[in-house]
Amino acid sequence: MESTQTALLPSGIDMFTLPRWLKGEGITDVITYKINREIINLFVAEKINLFLGIPIGTPEKIMDDYLQGKLVSDKKIIAELTQ
DSSP states (O other), X not given: OOOOOOOOOOTTOOTTTXXXXXXXXXXXXXXXXXXOXXXXXXXXXXXXXXXXXXXXXXXXHHHHHHHTTOOOOOHHHHHHHHO
């Protein structure tokens, strides 16, 4: 099983500096329901995998689906981000 960790954001981290900070913490994957379209490329530049449009659920359920390769994106959210 892959390891997981929880990281607390230090003050001063905004959406534009978040991807670099996450990379510095060793985070390689981010699971989210929505994201500001402006920062997607910042995650790509830091080589952080984004799982977008993942329905909100318990952390345990989301992680279980992630580890089993069963995350399913909400097509409506993906359409919002790609239009």
